[in-house]
Amino acid sequence: MKRKILFSMLLVFGLSLGQAQSEKDAAQIKKMYNSVLTEGKAYDWLNHLSNQIGGRLSGSVEAQLAVEYTQKELKKLGLDRVWLQPVMVPKWVRGAPEFAYIETQIGITTNVPICALGGSVETPNGGIKAQVIEVQGIEELAGLGEDKIKGKIVFFNRPMDPTNISTFKSYSGCVDQRYSGAAEAGKYGAVGVIVRSVNLRLDDLPHTGSMSYGETPVEQRIPAAAISTNGAELLSTTLKLNPETRFFFNQNCRVYDDVESFNVIGEIRGSEFPEEIMVVGGHLDSWDLGDGSHDDGAGVVQSMEVLRLFKGTGYRPKRTIRVVLFMNEENGLRGGRKYAEVAQNKGEQHVFALESDAGGFTPRGFSFDCSDENFAQIESWKPLFEPYLIHLFVRGGSGADIGPLKDPNIILSGLRPDSQRYFDHHHARTTPLNM
Amino acid sequence: MKRKILFSMLLVFGLSLGQAQSEKDAAQIKKMYNSVLTEGKAYDWLNHLSNQIGGRLSGSVEAQLAVEYTQKELKKLGLDRVWLQPVMVPKWVRGAPEFAYIETQIGITTNVPICALGGSVETPNGGIKAQVIEVQGIEELAGLGEDKIKGKIVFFNRPMDPTNISTFKSYSGCVDQRYSGAAEAGKYGAVGVIVRSVNLRLDDLPHTGSMSYGETPVEQRIPAAAISTNGAELLSTTLKLNPETRFFFNQNCRVYDDVESFNVIGEIRGSEFPEEIMVVGGHLDSWDLGDGSHDDGAGVVQSMEVLRLFKGTGYRPKRTIRVVLFMNEENGLRGGRKYAEVAQNKGEQHVFALESDAGGFTPRGFSFDCSDENFAQIESWKPLFEPYLIHLFVRGGSGADIGPLKDPNIILSGLRPDSQRYFDHHHARTTPLNM
Numbered sequence: 001m002k003r004k005i006l007f008s009m010l011l012v013f014g015l016s017l018g019q020a021q022s023e024k025d026a027a028q029i030k031k032m033y034n035s036v037l038t039e040g041k042a043y044d045w046l047n048h049l050s051n052q053i054g055g056r057l058s059g060s061v062e063a064q065l066a067v068e069y070t071q072k073e074l075k076k077l078g079l080d081r082v083w084l085q086p087v088m089v090p091k092w093v094r095g096a097p098e099f100a101y102i103e104t105q106i107g108i109t110t111n112v113p114i115c116a117l118g119g120s121v122e123t124p125n126g127g128i129k130a131q132v133i134e135v136q137g138i139e140e141l142a143g144l145g146e147d148k149i150k151g152k153i154v155f156f157n158r159p160m161d162p163t164n165i166s167t168f169k170s171y172s173g174c175v176d177q178r179y180s181g182a183a184e185a186g187k188y189g190a191v192g193v194i195v196r197s198v199n200l201r202l203d204d205l206p207h208t209g210s211m212s213y214g215e216t217p218v219e220q221r222i223p224a225a226a227i228s229t230n231g232a233e234l235l236s237t238t239l240k241l242n243p244e245t246r247f248f249f250n251q252n253c254r255v256y257d258d259v260e261s262f263n264v265i266g267e268i269r270g271s272e273f274p275e276e277i278m279v280v281g282g283h284l285d286s287w288d289l290g291d292g293s294h295d296d297g298a299g300v301v302q303s304m305e306v307l308r309l310f311k312g313t314g315y316r317p318k319r320t321i322r323v324v325l326f327m328n329e330e331n332g333l334r335g336g337r338k339y340a341e342v343a344q345n346k347g348e349q350h351v352f353a354l355e356s357d358a359g360g361f362t363p364r365g366f367s368f369d370c371s372d373e374n375f376a377q378i379e380s381w382k383p384l385f386e387p388y389l390i391h392l393f394v395r396g397g398s399g400a401d402i403g404p405l406k407d408p409n410i411i412l413s414g415l416r417p418d419s420q421r422y423f424d425h426h427h428a429r430t431t432p433l434n435m
Numbered sequence: 436m437k438r439k440i441l442f443s444m445l446l447v448f449g450l451s452l453g454q455a456q457s458e459k460d461a462a463q464i465k466k467m468y469n470s471v472l473t474e475g476k477a478y479d480w481l482n483h484l485s486n487q488i489g490g491r492l493s494g495s496v497e498a499q500l501a502v503e504y505t506q507k508e509l510k511k512l513g514l515d516r517v518w519l520q521p522v523m524v525p526k527w528v529r530g531a532p533e534f535a536y537i538e539t540q541i542g543i544t545t546n547v548p549i550c551a552l553g554g555s556v557e558t559p560n561g562g563i564k565a566q567v568i569e570v571q572g573i574e575e576l577a578g579l580g581e582d583k584i585k586g587k588i589v590f591f592n593r594p595m596d597p598t599n600i601s602t603f604k605s606y607s608g609c610v611d612q613r614y615s616g617a618a619e620a621g622k623y624g625a626v627g628v629i630v631r632s633v634n635l636r637l638d639d640l641p642h643t644g645s646m647s648y649g650e651t652p653v654e655q656r657i658p659a660a661a662i663s664t665n666g667a668e669l670l671s672t673t674l675k676l677n678p679e680t681r682f683f684f685n686q687n688c689r690v691y692d693d694v695e696s697f698n699v700i701g702e703i704r705g706s707e708f709p710e711e712i713m714v715v716g717g718h719l720d721s722w723d724l725g726d727g728s729h730d731d732g733a734g735v736v737q738s739m740e741v742l743r744l745f746k747g748t749g750y751r752p753k754r755t756i757r758v759v760l761f762m763n764e765e766n767g768l769r770g771g772r773k774y775a776e777v778a779q780n781k782g783e784q785h786v787f788a789l790e791s792d793a794g795g796f797t798p799r800g801f802s803f804d805c806s807d808e809n810f811a812q813i814e815s816w817k818p819l820f821e822p823y824l825i826h827l828f829v830r831g832g833s834g835a836d837i838g839p840l841k842d843p844n845i846i847l848s849g850l851r852p853d854s855q856r857y858f859d860h861h862h863a864r865t866t867p868l869n870m
Contacts, residue, residue, distance in 0.1 A: 033598070033600075034598045037597050038597050038598060039597050162473050163468070163469045163473060165468070165470050165822065165824060226676050297724055361797075362796075362797050362853050362855075364824060378843075387600065389600060389799060389826075389827070389853075391824075391826040391827075392824070418797050420797075431690055
């Protein structure tokens with residue numbers, strides 16, 4: 001029965017009729033698909049989260065509205081228990097819209113779209129204007145040294161590799177510039193950092209995302225912003241024509257004291273082994289610029305839909321099924337850490353956790369962080385999923401929020417949707433601001 | 436080598452790195468994917484066809500512009516030969532925008548969005564107003580008989596089945612109402628036919644599509660229109676409340692004499708067996724209401740991209756590779772028939788034909804209409820495609836345009852993309868007209 005519950009949870013993340021290892025299993029899967037396709041609630045919930053609430057950065061009013069909305073909606077499902085788990089989260093606020101331009105040696109300026117990176121300090125009053133040094137990555141900094149970097153703005157311009165089928169691999173290949181660029185460039189006396197948006201598309205939408213100053217003392221922290229991919233191309237071309245080109249940027253972002261927020265949790269108690277817990281989840285917070293529909297509204301509503309499906313199809317699980325809507329994945333992971341801490345303190349036994357945090361495009365399958373034996377068992381269920389075009393069962397990472405639950409006795413899993421266009425939307429507005 | 440050329444053609448329809456049966460084959464596939472992902476032309480071409488030209492119904496100025504544009508673009512690729520194959524096509528013109536309303540017994544009217552079905556006659560001068568009889572399909576007509584149908588408008592309202600993973604199955608399940616509804620209802624004295632749009636989504640966009648009067652004499656032909664799915668729901672509800680409800684519609688569509696148009700063809704001659712021909716194609720015409728981007732602009736530009744990839748990666752095929760952009764798939768299939776006729780007259784030897792006419796969503800794989808032996812061989816290449824998430828190799832139909840080539844010596848194949856949302860866009864405008 002454990003395996004039945006597990007695949008029931010897996011299947012509802014994917015969305016035919018075909019061969020099945022077991023007719024009963026196949027019939028239950030079909031029942032769940034039919035329910036999703038004819039009475040699914042996910043898109044209604046996603047519409048509310050994305051279009052009625054919008055961007056839900058930790059500590060914001062919108063994040064609180066999302067907590068209240070999802071708690072209310074979970075209660076409507078008639079679960080055995082719905083509760084809020086308090087967690088202190090960082091509060092970073094963007095402030096007034098950022099402003100930036102490229103200035104050639106003869107004083108011609110061209111405005112370009114930027115946005116402060118999440119966690120960045122503000123610029124000094126009135127902004128910063130300085131010469132620019134373009135690099136393709138952090139490793140170039142040591143070669144250039146303080147001589148060539150001091151007093152300048154470092155422009156990290158390594159693009160995403162467009163040839164990967166999994167664009168997450170391309171993301172991993174250049175996100176270090178965004179996360180650690182300011183801390184590293186600051187060591188050589190840079191006055192600011194501009195980072196090419198982590199986006200495969202050429203457009204005018206700058207992409208924010210988390211960054212860290214590491215151990216850098218507060219007074220030595222330099223402001224960091226992302227520039228749109230089109231802006232990065234323009235800046236790079238302008239620098240090639242004229243290395244004396246200067247860049248101006250102004251941002252008013254700021255860190256406030258931590259505030260209280262919540263993970264939103266709901267569960268259906270297992271009928272036979274209620275002490276064994278299976279988690280499905282996504283993160284409720286999002287970056288402030290976009291509507292958070294892909295990152296990670298999709299994961300939130302898919303996770304809620306799993307529990308709705310168990311109730312809606314009258315399937316009473318033998319183990320406890322819990323949906324966890326994590327707070328603060330984007331800039332702190334406090335929700336994921338708190339959930340694991342509380343679970344450990346209570347001595348809860350988690351046997352499986354599945355996270356959806358890779359966007360709302362077509363589901364392809366799942367990655368699994370588990371033992372060889374467990375993986376072999378999971379792979380044997382593949383034929384049950386194939387009629388629904390779920391074909392990808394691979395070893396690999398799961399999700400940031402469920403990572404803290406890692407233990408030899410738990411199977412961690414991540415939903416794998418199509419990723420080709422995910423980074424078009426990831427941490428950006430959907431339409432440009434007027435500059 | 437035959438198999439190398441075949442899978443090269445197949446692969447470029449799909450869009451990682453993984454295990455391969457042959458390192459050389461895998462390297463060539465990777466080369467083609469890299470080219471598509473970094474210098475692909477398909478989206479530029481599709482933008483022109485959809486946004487600069489737009490709907491390209493056979494016999495229209497737009498269809499002719501599409502012929503000229505794709506011929507010009509194929510010539511730029513440096514193929515061995517590019518030519519136009521003349522074909523006479525039907526010319527049906529929609530005329531002034533259609534107009535329709537529901538009228539209750541007490542005279543309250545509500546406008547609803549309709550569009551004439553392709554090939555329908557116009558309404559009598561000033562339109563038709565009549566009582567409505569709702570049916571779920573053609574088979575209900577005989578039971579009702581002339582008594583209950585004569586003088587009325589027959590409203591075919593069977594919806595698409597939302598529970599199929601392949602929505603083409605749902606399409607097949609109700610398209611008979613659209614295609615033959617008017618011919619069948621006319622036999623019982625109906626004065627007109629209104630058909631629920633073949634669309635899974637509830638929206639305000641009526642979907643056109645081909646219909647036929649079969650052997651019905653010209654003077655007995657009754658006008659047929661599609662109503663939007665929201666309009667169909669409203670009409671059905673109104674009829675339940677008041678069976679005396681009347682429906683008015685007016686349309687000015689008309690059939691003109693056939694006109695000359697063209698299939699657009701380009702080829703790379705095979706280096707060893709030039710007389711053996713492999714075809715890849717889609718159809719250049721589209722319905723007039725939308726921009727024809729999914730049906731079948733996507734298939735056209737994917738097919739053109741195949742030949743660009745052979746040239747771009749310097750892969751000289753041993754057999755001749757031909758791209759055929761068929762004219763008039765939507766309302767006549769004249770282009771497909773003409774191509775097969777000319778091929779037969781010339782004694783050309785076709786060994787493989789692949790059609791893409793299922794939209795531009797994520798590619799999943801291919802269906803094959805071929806011998807068991809050929810299918811077994813094709814299936815053995817699956818591992819070469821899996822790194823690119825191409826996983827679906829099934830027996831089944833290919834495409835309407837290549838159908839006339841069917842012969843025991845040819846392998847026919849169809850691209851299988853995701854279909855869940857395809858019918859949202861199929862034969863409709865992208866935004867509603869003001870009524």
